Amino acid sequence: MESRTQKRTREVPSYNEKPKVNPFLWFIDQFIRFRYIIGVLFLIIIIALNLNGSSIGSWDKIVSERSDDKKSDVIFGENREVRSDEWMVQTPFYFSQAESDYPVVNKQYGKEGQNMIIAYNSPVKDLTVIGKPFNWGFFFLGKERGLSFYWGFKIISMLLLSFELVMILTKRNKYLSLLGSFWITFSPSIQWWFMQHVGDLMFFTLAIMVASYYFIAKHENVLMRLFMMALIVINGIGFVLVLYPAHQVPLVYLILFWLFGTLIHFRKELVLDIWDLPIIIGGLGIIGFVLFHFYSTSKDAIDATLNTIYPGHREAEGGGRPQSDFFLFLTNWKIPFDNFNFHGTNNGEVASYFNFLPLTVLLSPFIFFSKKGREEKYMGAILGLFCLFIFGWTYFGYSHGIAKVLMLTYVTSTRSLVTLGFGAVLLSLWMINFIWEYTKIPWWIKLIFLGLIMIMATHSVTSSIMGLYFNNFEIFMTLVVFALIMFALLFKLKKFFILAMTILILVSGISVNPIVHGTGAIDKKTLAEEIVKIKKEDPNALWLSEDNLYNFTPALGVKTINSVRFYPDMKLWHKIDPKHKNEKYYNRYAHVRAFIDKGKTDFRLDRPDNFTVNLNFTDCKKLGIKYVISNRPLEDYNALNYAQFEKLYGPDKDKWTIYRLTFTSDEAQAEADVDIAPIGGTNNYQEIPQPAPAEDGYIN
Structure with a gap:
């Protein structure tokens, strides 16, 4: 049988002997402590x-x-x-705020x-x-x-x-x-x-x-x-x-x-x-x-x-x-x-x-x-x-x-x-x-x-x-x-x-979200740098970004007609839809894709949170759109003698081009020109830009 002295010796370590310490547990303990x-x-x-x-x-x-x-x-x-809600919506929102000095209502x-x-x-x-x-x-x-x-x-x-x-x-x-x-x-x-x-x-x-x-x-x-x-x-x-x-x-x-x-x-x-x-x-x-x-x-x-x-x-x-x-x-x-x-x-x-x-x-x-x-x-x-x-x-x-x-x-x-x-x-x-x-x-x-x-x-x-x-x-x-x-x-x-x-x-x-250095994916794009350059010269101009570029421009502090909206901009839409016939399309939280087209303005609901609007030239003029970013050759519309697209940048390797949009003074004459001499398929001009996409290309 073990004596009391032996028990005490076994249970209490000698002052000369340090108890063994697991180095891994010691590290964890210090990590928790500090x-x-x-x-x-x-x-x-x-x-x-x-x-x-x-x-x-x-x-x-x-x-x-x-x-x-x-x-x-x-x-x-x-x-x-x-995760488009993050990179396509929320992060551009935050950048837009930084560019506008963090207002409650961002006028961009x-x-x-x-x-x-x-x-x-x-x-x-x-x-x-x-x-x-x-x-x-x-x-x-x-x-x-x-x-x-x-x-x-x-x-x-x-x-x-x-x-x-x-x-x-x-x-x-x-x-x-x-x-x-x-x-x-x-x-x-x-x-x-x-x-x-x-x-x-x-x-x-x-x-x-x-x-x-x-x-x-x-x-x-x-x-x-x-x-x-x-x-x-x-x-x-x-x-x-x-x-x-x-x-x-x-x-x-x-x-x-x-x-x-x-x-x-x-x-x-x-x-x-x-x-x-x-x-x-x-x-x-x-x-x-x-x-x-x-x-x-x-x-x-x-x-x-x-x-x-x-x-x-x-x-x-x-x-x-x-x-x-x-x-x-x-x-x-x-x-x-x-x-x-x-x-x-x-x-x-x-x-x-x-x-x-x-x-x-x-x-x-x-x-x-x-x-x-x-x-x-x-x-x-x-x-x-x-x-x-x-x-x-x-x-x-x-x-x-x-x-x-x-x-x-x-x-x-x-x-x-x-x-x-x-x-x-x-x-x-x-x-x-x-x-x-x-x-x-x-x-x-x-x-x-x-x-x-x-x-x-x-x-x-x-x-x-x-x-x-x-x-x-x-x-x-x-x-x-x-x-x-x-x-x-x-x-x-x-x-x-x-x-x-x-x-x-x-x-x-731990691998769901990437580890990323900086914000160059937006800021260091040649397209972005040109947009910022134009913005400095013309800060109050209204822009339209075609296709999936709609929330890229707000991140650069540019005033944009189409973006991601948590609630509709009724002042904007009622200007081109005074009888509110299309309110069922735009009265929603929505990713707003927009295209410029020579036909009638129309709306298309792609998903509950995503709609596309094809804007005709007259409505673009009503809204006061001055700059357009597109990957279609919009300058071909110039031959219609109404909306005039002046190329300022591009096309880059992704075919993005920045246009300045102006209008001729006589809309009636432009319509007559269309009836007399419709274009397309001639040697003098390229083909008219492909129509606005019929299928939704929005990234989920």
């Missing part, structure tokens, strides 16, 4: 090196000729053409201009910018490095916020929290929509959840309460101003569930004091004041947006999602490397959160009846109830009356699936820590649960469009890896699980 300092250093490096994650290099396929002779600015990864868009708070919360010199911290860099760093600040600040802050939230969920399990920070931030759902509503709303939700928790948990510290309320104010304003109810409504429920559960958990320790009332009322008052300011300055734009045909007053019914949709995350590893284009969908639409929601449901009796970890169960209950609530809407749907009261009619089941995935990730992280720390489940039950989940996963893959996306070998390997990860989770093979999940997460998410 995470905020490391985050600031990485942000400085990103800005100094002028790096960003934008896919603006996709413009190279539309405008390729550069003045610096570079082929591409991409350092790592590839441009994602499918059409006749009336466009409200840029509504337009993807672009950077504006206005009170509302309080709620968009990742835009602050534009004001003191300029356009290029402002974009670097945007990407760097947003991704680093999301990593830090995710870490703090998972520390709360896992009772400060720092290694699982580190995994969770990457798991959330690099989830394909966030990365494929990083610069749009999903990335914004998940960021704000994480911040509000962390801040509200610590406001209550650290209630005795007045300075902590003030700091947390400041975070709630900033992110609360930002959350509201995203203006995308399909995600906002379910996330509001998540925040309310979280706040209610936290208050219940700390109900015994929480004692209100003299500081609570001024801090809470002051914080909510600031939020209310900023939102009132936004409404009063943007009321017309808000009303115009709400009165559009698309998206307008859509009412969702809920339900209808097949079982396979809840396993779409099995495609995550492949979609960064191969396009998913079945049944009208794409990579961004199928990008999902990898989660263990079905397994959590099966394990719930063991968690609920566990005698250990009672103080931690409230977290699981909060997240479980939220997931159950959103799952019910996504899979079954609720009656119209109930849905109306709960505001779920704003939430399509496709969008609620994304929010459900986010909640499922949080619940999965909580569940993993709980079963590792507190539960003992017989091995044979674990194997049964594993088998049931694998049957569901196999059926989901083979009976859905995933079966078309994967070949047989990929199906087999995907299911094997999924089974191994669940096996490691259930049998507490912690190191293997964390390593496997880290690899899977990084493969699925």
Whole structure:
């Protein structure tokens, strides 16, 4: 038998002997310990090196000729053409703001201009910018490095916020929290929509959840309460101003569930004091004041947006999602490397959160009846109830009356699936820590649960469009890896699980957006430089850009008739459509493609968010268009003796040409000339330019 002295000797290391330290774990510990300092250093490096994650290099396929002779600015990864909302819309919006000194209403868009708070919360010199911290860099760093600040600040802050939230969920399990920070931030759902509503709303939700928790948990510290309320104010304003109810409504429920559960958990320790009332009322008052300011300055734009045909007053019914949709995350590893284009969908639409929601449901009796970890169960209950609530809407749907009261009619089941995935990730992280720390489940039950989940996963893959996306070998390997990860989770093979999940997460998410140097994909184009040169000489002129070039010119600070509109420019369209016969085409959120044509002006709806207008010469004159960019030889129209196209630049290697548009004084004479001597097919002139395209070439 071992003596007491021997026990003490074994348990307590000698002062002369240093305990062995795993160098890898030591490095991880130091990384976690100094995470905020490391985050600031990485942000400085990103800005100094002028790096960003934008896919603006996709413009190279539309405008390729550069003045610096570079082929591409991409350092790592590839441009994602499918993310046109980012590179074709949002990033040009931000650049347009920089060129116009960040106005609330940017007059470079059409006749009336466009409200840029509504337009993807672009950077504006206005009170509302309080709620968009990742835009602050534009004001003191300029356009290029402002974009670097945007990407760097947003991704680093999301990593830090995710870490703090998972520390709360896992009772400060720092290694699982580190995994969770990457798991959330690099989830394909966030990365494929990083610069749009999903990335914004998940960021704000994480911040509000962390801040509200610590406001209550650290209630005795007045300075902590003030700091947390400041975070709630900033992110609360930002959350509201995203203006995308399909995600906002379910996330509001998540925040309310979280706040209610936290208050219940700390109900015994929480004692209100003299500081609570001024801090809470002051914080909510600031939020209310900023939102009132936004409404009063943007009321017309808000009303115009709400009165559009698309998206307008859509009412969702809920339900209808097949079982396979809840396993779409099995495609995550492949979609960064191969396009998913079945049944009208794409990579961004199928990008999902990898989660263990079905397994959590099966394990719930063991968690609920566990005698250990009672103080931690409230977290699981909060997240479980939220997931159950959103799952019910996504899979079954609720009656119209109930849905109306709960505001779920704003939430399509496709969008609620994304929010459900986010909640499922949080619940999965909580569940993993709980079963590792507190539960003992017989091995044979674990194997049964594993088998049931694998049957569901196999059926989901083979009976859905995933079966078309994967070949047989990929199906087999995907299911094997999924089974191994669940096996490691259930049998507490912690190191293997964390390593496997880290690899899977990084493969699925870290390569979605490219690492790019600078903004040369727009600024360094010879076409762009010529546009800027003309703009300096004639700053107030109105431009038209044909084909898919429509949102290129606004990025250069040029006043443009056609671009991307969040709400219609009624002043512009009513000038050529005084009887409003074509309002069904342009009264919508829309990518506006335009062409100049000798025939009658007509509109064509290409998609719910995309229409084409063919403008005749007379309407071009009415609108006051002075410069046209086209890849068609518009100078051939000069022979018609009315619209005169003077070539100022081009054609370049992509056939883009800049024309100055003028008109002869006698329109009637021009029409007579057409009747007397129609052109085309003669030796004196080239062929008349090809007609405006009949088929939509818009990049999804």
